[in-house]
Amino acid sequence: MKDAFFWTSTTEARPCPLCGRREHTVVSERMQHSLDLVTVICNECSFVFTNPLPARETYERFYRDAYADYYGHITTPPPATTVTQEPADLRAKFERIERVRPLKGSRVLELGPGQGLFLWWAQHRGCSVLGIEPSPKFCSVLAQAGLPHLQCSLDGVDAVTVGQFDIIAMFHVLEHFFDPNEALSQCRSLLAPRGLLAVEVPNILKPFGSLDRYFLRYVHPSSFSPTTLEAVLAKHGFRSVHTDEGGNDWRSPQNLFVIAENQNDVSDPSLSGPGEVAQVLHAFQDYRRRWRRGLVLKWQARRLALLLKRSAMKAGRPVKRVIFGGRGRSTA
Ligand SMILES: [Zn+2]
Numbered sequence: 001m002k003d004a005f006f007w008t009s010t011t012e013a014r015p016c017p018l019c020g021r022r023e024h025t026v027v028s029e030r031m032q033h034s035l036d037l038v039t040v041i042c043n044e045c046s047f048v049f050t051n052p053l054p055a056r057e058t059y060e061r062f063y064r065d066a067y068a069d070y071y072g073h074i075t076t077p078p079p080a081t082t083v084t085q086e087p088a089d090l091r092a093k094f095e096r097i098e099r100v101r102p103l104k105g106s107r108v109l110e111l112g113p114g115q116g117l118f119l120w121w122a123q124h125r126g127c128s129v130l131g132i133e134p135s136p137k138f139c140s141v142l143a144q145a146g147l148p149h150l151q152c153s154l155d156g157v158d159a160v161t162v163g164q165f166d167i168i169a170m171f172h173v174l175e176h177f178f179d180p181n182e183a184l185s186q187c188r189s190l191l192a193p194r195g196l197l198a199v200e201v202p203n204i205l206k207p208f209g210s211l212d213r214y215f216l217r218y219v220h221p222s223s224f225s226p227t228t229l230e231a232v233l234a235k236h237g238f239r240s241v242h243t244d245e246g247g248n249d250w251r252s253p254q255n256l257f258v259i260a261e262n263q264n265d266v267s268d269p270s271l272s273g274p275g276e277v278a279q280v281l282h283a284f285q286d287y288r289r290r291w292r293r294g295l296v297l298k299w300q301a302r303r304l305a306l307l308l309k310r311s312a313m314k315a316g317r318p319v320k321r322v323i324f325g326g327r328g329r330s331t332a
Pocket residue numbers: 016017018019020021042043044045046047
């Protein structure tokens with residue numbers, strides 16, 4: 001495995017993928033797994049993105065050579081129960097799509113289907129499905145499940161060979177693309193007129209875990225808020241018809257789920273309204289404060305448990321182990 005320095009060697013700065021301007025403010029210089037790249041926010045449109053990025057070849061090579069080392073835990077086959085009983089989170093996604101358009105009889109494409117649960121259940125609901133999956137490990141899982149798929153990346157397919165789709169789904173995929181504009185433009189060419197794009201991404205305004213050491217990631221060159229996701233979709237001719245931001249519990253992941261319709265007009269992203277830079281920077285500051293406070297409380301709880309244990313040992317009393325924030329358990 002190559003070290004972090006190899007993967008994070010960057011090339012020149014890039015303009016904002018949403019509005020094309022170059023003025024930005026640095027948000028963070030840290031990332032998950034110490035694969036540290038600089039995250040910035042565009043001063044014009046408030047899009048949050050990695051800048052500069054490594055060379056495209058290096059970034060794409062990371063997925064081939066190193067992704068499994070960092071994220072290998074997600075390549076296990078799905079448990080048998082999830083193919084006999086529709087998981088609740090999937091049901092919620094289907095229900096949200098069905099509120100806009102019936103699923104039955106639709107042609108559905110999923111980008112990055114992973115273990116194929118969405119495709120499996122979409123097929124069960126009467127859709128004809130196809131997955132585009134670059135990972136050979138996931139493709140073998142899809143093959144075992146008998147799910148139609150192509151082992152390639154999005155730029156390896158075109159409407160002439162695979163046709164057009166009524167629905168394109170991508171869950172936790174859009175934030176991974178080296179160039180989100182290229183990906184959305186490709187999606188548009190694969191989607192029938194008035195077809196639907198269902199997108200789920202992490203919401204940069206509702207981080208989870210440490211913002212700098214967990215939430216911001218090498219494999220997420222783009223970070224979306226409800227406003228910037230809607231704007232980047234509009235830039236490629238998609239009109240948002242449903243947005244769901246999850247709840248306000250910052251202790252569990254709250255994702256941004258958008259369904260957008262493929263329309264013929266392409267709006268100017270610079271007309272998407274005033275930037276929200278100050279609001280986003282303030283939200284980050286506030287989040288970091290809350291996160292640090294949570295860590296301090298955890299540290300204080302552990303220290304207190306240690307002191308109690310020492311004093312009990314001195315007094316010859318049985319020692320009880322207390323786990324704060326989890327299940328208390330006596331070890332006698
Ligand atoms: Zn911008």
